[in-house]
Amino acid sequence: MSDPPKGPRVILEDDQPQIAPRLDFGWDQAVVPVVPPNPPSRWSGFGRAAAGVVVLGLGLGALEAANFTAAQFTRGAVQGWLTLGVVVAGFGLIASAGWAELRGLLSIRAVDRARAAFARGDLEAARSEALRWAGGMAEAAPLQPALRQVGSIAELRALLEAGPLAGLETQANALGRAAAVQAFAVTAISPSPGLDALVFAWRGVRLVRQVAALHGLRPGLAGTVALLRRTVFDAAAVAATDIAVDAAARALLSNKLLEQFAGEAAAGALAARRMLRLARVAAEACRITPPR
Amino acid sequence: MASLTDPLGLLRDAAMGAEQLGRGLLGQERIRLAVTGLTRAGKTVFLTSLLANLLAAGQGRRTLPALEAAAGGRLRGVRLVPAGIESLPRFDVAAHLAALAADPPAWPGRTEDLSTLELTLEVERRSWLGGLLGSRSITLELLDYPGEWLLDLPMLSQDFAEWSAATLQRLRRGPRAEAARDFLAFVDALPAGTPDDEALARRGFILYRDALRHCRDRLGLRFLQPGRVLNPGPRGEAPILWFFPLPHPEGSGLAMLLARRHAAYVADQRDNFFEPYFRRFQRQAVLVDVLGALHAGQEAFEDTAEALAAIAAALRYGGSWLDRLTGAGVDRAAFVATKADHVPGRQRDALAALLGALVAAPQNRAEGAGAATAVHAIAAIRCTEDDVVTLEGRPVAAVRGVLLRDGRSARIYPGEVPLRPPEPGFWDHGFFEMPEFQPPRLDAQGVSGVPHLGLDSLLAWLIGDLL
Numbered sequence A: 001m002s003d004p005p006k007g008p009r010v011i012l013e014d015d016q017p018q019i020a021p022r023l024d025f026g027w028d029q030a031v032v033p034v035v036p037p038n039p040p041s042r043w044s045g046f047g048r049a050a051a052g053v054v055v056l057g058l059g060l061g062a063l064e065a066a067n068f069t070a071a072q073f074t075r076g077a078v079q080g081w082l083t084l085g086v087v088v089a090g091f092g093l094i095a096s097a098g099w100a101e102l103r104g105l106l107s108i109r110a111v112d113r114a115r116a117a118f119a120r121g122d123l124e125a126a127r128s129e130a131l132r133w134a135g136g137m138a139e140a141a142p143l144q145p146a147l148r149q150v151g152s153i154a155e156l157r158a159l160l161e162a163g164p165l166a167g168l169e170t171q172a173n174a175l176g177r178a179a180a181v182q183a184f185a186v187t188a189i190s191p192s193p194g195l196d197a198l199v200f201a202w203r204g205v206r207l208v209r210q211v212a213a214l215h216g217l218r219p220g221l222a223g224t225v226a227l228l229r230r231t232v233f234d235a236a237a238v239a240a241t242d243i244a245v246d247a248a249a250r251a252l253l254s255n256k257l258l259e260q261f262a263g264e265a266a267a268g269a270l271a272a273r274r275m276l277r278l279a280r281v282a283a284e285a286c287r288i289t290p291p292r
Numbered sequence B: 001m002a003s004l005t006d007p008l009g010l011l012r013d014a015a016m017g018a019e020q021l022g023r024g025l026l027g028q029e030r031i032r033l034a035v036t037g038l039t040r041a042g043k044t045v046f047l048t049s050l051l052a053n054l055l056a057a058g059q060g061r062r063t064l065p066a067l068e069a070a071a072g073g074r075l076r077g078v079r080l081v082p083a084g085i086e087s088l089p090r091f092d093v094a095a096h097l098a099a100l101a102a103d104p105p106a107w108p109g110r111t112e113d114l115s116t117l118e119l120t121l122e123v124e125r126r127s128w129l130g131g132l133l134g135s136r137s138i139t140l141e142l143l144d145y146p147g148e149w150l151l152d153l154p155m156l157s158q159d160f161a162e163w164s165a166a167t168l169q170r171l172r173r174g175p176r177a178e179a180a181r182d183f184l185a186f187v188d189a190l191p192a193g194t195p196d197d198e199a200l201a202r203r204g205f206i207l208y209r210d211a212l213r214h215c216r217d218r219l220g221l222r223f224l225q226p227g228r229v230l231n232p233g234p235r236g237e238a239p240i241l242w243f244f245p246l247p248h249p250e251g252s253g254l255a256m257l258l259a260r261r262h263a264a265y266v267a268d269q270r271d272n273f274f275e276p277y278f279r280r281f282q283r284q285a286v287l288v289d290v291l292g293a294l295h296a297g298q299e300a301f302e303d304t305a306e307a308l309a310a311i312a313a314a315l316r317y318g319g320s321w322l323d324r325l326t327g328a329g330v331d332r333a334a335f336v337a338t339k340a341d342h343v344p345g346r347q348r349d350a351l352a353a354l355l356g357a358l359v360a361a362p363q364n365r366a367e368g369a370g371a372a373t374a375v376h377a378i379a380a381i382r383c384t385e386d387d388v389v390t391l392e393g394r395p396v397a398a399v400r401g402v403l404l405r406d407g408r409s410a411r412i413y414p415g416e417v418p419l420r421p422p423e424p425g426f427w428d429h430g431f432f433e434m435p436e437f438q439p440p441r442l443d444a445q446g447v448s449g450v451p452h453l454g455l456d457s458l459l460a461w462l463i464g465d466l467l
């Protein structure tokens, strides 16, 4: 084998037209997402154990009930039918509660889907989520024709944020203020810090549910937990809202009457601030557009 | 640069270390990625491609599969951090992309000023339990700057006399002596104790500047100081630059004047460039145009190696007990051969191997300080496809691309890329300059990123562990 030719060189292609088209690697097509990114969500050991307990409880309960109903029928038709009625009513209630829970969770998932679509810049998905959302909201329903016509994600987002979302935010803040005043009052007069905490927790949960309902969500128990989780742990959102909350708290508490309490009511002021913040962060968590 | 004699710097380090720890706990890390490279190494193009492809990946495009894999598919979004109150210009990705996509296309012009941009990667947490805490965000800080300025880094530790001696010694070597003939004749004629005559100073400066320009533009040399003489930046030439090396650097008169300018220049570069941007960084990408250096001849090749070694010696990699205490130091440094699309696929490994030999000194330096290092060959924007040409009766692997200057298609045989710094005989064929190519067809909005080679593996190695 001989040595390869020494030295680099340029070989012009004379048979080619003078101006060659630019290279095209078909890159745009090559990078189109095939499946929407869907993270594998893992079941933790605890989750599996809990599911097992539920299956055992409900399953064995159902078998037991079936056996018992069959036995009652051997005793007599009346007892049989009565037992069946009781069993069906009982399990029906459980099932309907489960269904409500599921719907609550699904409605929160829908918020996630909408946000993901906005974050991805996927106009079509974001539009259809926005339309579905607007369909279920009295405030947003008139916006539907306009939503159908927008040409870009930014436009869609601006339309939602300027219209219904701004209104919702005001209402959520009003709910927050009401809860804040109550929390302040309760902590100011309550005899023990333990009771404060209890009242605060109860009022907080109610506030989050109120805000969710405002946004067209029907959070059940699981949904509320999911929302609370987001509300309490979304550090970034909390930091962003702190400034706004500061101003709101000052406006709310710079009241002659309340200032009388100032000394012993420091805890009350804190509780009020927390409520205001909770309302804002909960509203943030329920919005169908991602935080900026 | 960090030492017990610099208590303020130490304090700053400690404060930043603490801040970083706090941010890490909150899941809001900030990582500074220092992209270092000599002039024309491809820094601006690299940053443009990195930003375009990361932003596209944030929109779900599969532009960076290896990085996605390193992130376990948990990358949820990528955003540019909105402008705040920075006094530096923002790195204008959109404008660079538009120019590259335009017809006729244009590469970014010579970088004349600093510019920065920050990018936030939104990443889902690994476990279900971690999900309770919400997603994590990693902010990447990026900086673009004129490559010439990097060579001022080794000047920080020299006084005027030391710098003069080292610079003149280098200038009298090989082809530089020819390029700097007029300047050398001029300074050699200056006796010790020359009075500080403004006309003399100007004359010397102009001769020195012309010599440096000749070395950079026609000889492909890079170890040229001071950097701002070659690239004065947005404010243009100022008296602070009007100094040059003297054979008799001590004493009063002209030597004193030049020494004062030298000191002021070094202080200015330290305060406005190195201290704010290169004192602390966690990840580093050292970009090298290996093929360009190889084709520019033995002198340029060795000069590039020397320049990279001098820069690395002056950078702070951490590793001392003090750095550990304050949490300073570089975790990972990647050495990157850019423009890998200039060689056919089969030769890219050789390119990386040659780079490994070229950067042996900087690599040792980084590893000695405890940083992990790796060598990559990438093309930030892929402009060619592989092809075959017949030369001297035998087929050889080549690349085909469209030439920037006249829009004609050409096949280019880049020569055999040696695995090691080659023997002197290798350079017999003389100076060759790789023509510039047109970038491929791009979409101007940049929604799909830009075609690249190996950028994803590089990023996966550099920042994959953070995701």
Ligand SMILES: Nc1nc2c(ncn2[C@@H]2O[C@H](COP(=O)(O)OP(=O)(O)O)[C@@H](O)[C@H]2O)c(=O)[nH]1
Pocket (backbone or CB within 6 Å): B037, B038, B039, B040, B041, B042, B043, B044, B045, B046, B107, B108, B109, B110, B111, B147, B338, B339, B340, B341, B342, B378, B379, B380, B381, B382, B383, B384, B436, B437
């Ligand atoms: N073919 C090819 N050329 C490149 C690539 N990156 C840079 N270049 C060329 O190198 C030149 C200098 O790049 P630039 O980023 O401005 O270098 P800087 O001085 O380090 O900022 C560009 O004008 C391009 O012609 C690449 O990935 N592929």
Ligand SMILES: [Mg+2]
Pocket (backbone or CB within 6 Å): B043, B044, B045, B109, B110, B111, B144, B145, B146, B147
């Ligand atoms: Mg540049």
